[in-house]
Amino acid sequence: MHDESVTPEKLIAAIKPTGLDAQLAERGQKFGSGASAQRRRAIAVGISGLLTALGLILQWTHAGPAALQIAVFVGAIVAGGWFIFPKALAAARRFSPDMNLLMTIAVAGAAIIGEWSEGAAVTFLFGLSELLEAFSVQRARRAIESLLQLSPETALLKRGDAFEEVPVETVKADDVFAVKSGSRVPLDGEVIAGVSAVNQAPITGESLPVDKKTGDQVFAGTINGEGSLEVRVTKAAGDTMLARIIKLVGEAQAQKAPSERFVDVFAKYYTPAVMVLALLVFFVPPLLFGGPWSVWAYRALVLLVIACPCALVISTPVSIVSGLTAMARRGVLIKGGAHLEAVGKLRALAVDKTGTITEGNPRVRRVVTFNGNNETDVTRIAAAIDTHSEHPLAKAVVAYAEEKRVAFRRSEDYQARTGRGAEAVLDGHHYFVGNHRFAHELAVCSEEIERALAEIEQEGQSVVVVGHKPHADCKGEV
Incomplete structure (x- = not known):
């Protein structure tokens, strides 16, 4: 009481x-x-x-x-x-x-x-x-x-057709706020307009950005990507996922x-x-x-x-x-003494794969070519487009090209396609690099390519498709 x-x-x-x-x-x-x-x-x-x-x-x-x-x-x-x-x-x-x-x-x-x-x-x-x-x-x-520093102290609250920066404590449920490109999400909510990829690693630990569209949930403390979003508030500042995490961490410590x-x-x-x-x-x-x-x-x-x-x-x-200090030196963070002592009683351990068993940094495993293209050309085109992007998969492609000593120059007219990939012009040709969905939308997937992509995805690997974008008299190809 x-x-x-x-x-x-x-x-x-x-x-x-x-x-x-x-x-x-x-x-x-x-x-x-x-x-x-x-x-x-x-x-x-x-x-x-x-x-x-x-x-x-x-x-x-x-x-x-x-x-x-x-x-x-x-x-x-x-x-x-x-x-x-x-x-x-x-x-x-x-x-x-x-x-x-x-x-x-x-x-x-x-x-x-x-x-x-x-x-x-x-x-x-x-x-x-x-x-x-x-x-x-x-x-x-x-x-x-x-943890407190993860959440912004202000939000761009929508009032009529204008947006006003206000303290997050004054924002109520069902209010609408905007999230600019590269900004942190101030409150939990549901996307009502816009498309973007959101980095949820601070909250969920996922190493790759998650595509967000109308109807999807976003969490306070996560980082918006290249798109712009309008979000309807579902929980006030004191009830967000981040606020609950802070409370649990405080109790555990x-x-x-x-x-x-x-x-x-x-x-x-x-x-x-x-x-x-x-x-x-x-x-x-x-x-x-x-x-x-x-x-x-x-x-x-x-x-x-x-x-x-x-x-x-x-x-x-x-x-x-x-x-606690010895474990921290080895990259293992333990919430407190109670949890440290509990380790001695473990009989089984369940861990998340990404960032735990794996490093959390994507790497190119192999390059599969079609339509008579060779691996060097595919890598060169992909790196020339991805050198514009900060996306983890794009960085992995550029790092692979540098590791294989594949020379590439920066592409022109680069355009990011949120939730799909990107496209650009290289040597006068229109190319694209993106996910399976992007290739579908461009209608460049043959039955042979579909089978190959399905096999790769069944192995739990991410797919990056590189190809000619259909334009004018060019029907496009992977």
Whole structure:
């Protein structure tokens, strides 16, 4: 249920006592403040580590007075714990003990018994684990930010016979907007006018542009090709396919791995249990057995120090960050720790062919000739036309010609035929290059050619037809 009395200001005020901070985000705003805070944490943890190492060297070599060693360790504790201690204080106020509180008590105990090196080491290791966890959060923010950049902030809204550029948030369902050649589609909708090839790779992962005509669906964040489209809005800005993807990515990135969830649950019970045990060690022997208070106070503090589970706390984020980084170097992007751990339980794997098993870059496999033409001439003509285009299949043809060292010059009077191919003039002759449909429309396919094209298409390969375009007294041929 939505309560209108709960304002953003009230939410921010409610969050602050927990030791955290919040601010109101706006569309287009980048997460610079988060990155800045993370840099400050990284610098602080680095300083803490260096001071801890320096203090240990001074301690082991007995260089300098004891006061100097203590000062260095205190500096390490302050540098590594300035963003942890407020969380511990907030946890104590809420009577909800957690790892932050246990670590703070352990550091305080180490300081009381004079084990400053132990306190500095605990602070540095715990601060490092917090920093690694913050890195994973920042990774989620960057992923969402990159997705937000896919969608334009404005749309060319049709009003009467004119078009006006307006913010996408103001566009409603059933409104009509235009998409210029080479522009990104701002909202999900249905094409009502125009023909074009749309690059849907940012949304669907398809490596080749998809032909769009009247009645076809387009998605926000996709890239229009050479044609111009008029689109009727089917979903508002907050309900588009891209908006749902952003929401799913955010939820997936926020999910903790099972091992991380275990640490949280473990801390919920472990922290108060250790604190109770330390109190028992402090009170029971002196009260029941007459032990010296100073000795058992020391031992209770020692228990708090050695009970701080630094290895458990630091092992989980280190393992997850290392795994995600190692996979990223190999070109594999994993949404988060939960999905990384799920890989270990896989028994079968289903993958998309294009861009996964294959590279996602088309290549010319073979050239089939008809009507006495040779491979070199066919390649030369196709490359001369396709050198005008940025279409992935056209680039593949040009790359094949260059690989085979086939010399070609740029054709003239080039005209793109959206969803079909292109045509141009070369050496005074009219040629075309395009798909099976284009060849059909030009009526240049014989029964022999139809059989050959059907066999190639059954193999799952794309067909590019090259030939003379019918004109004047020329009936055309493939």
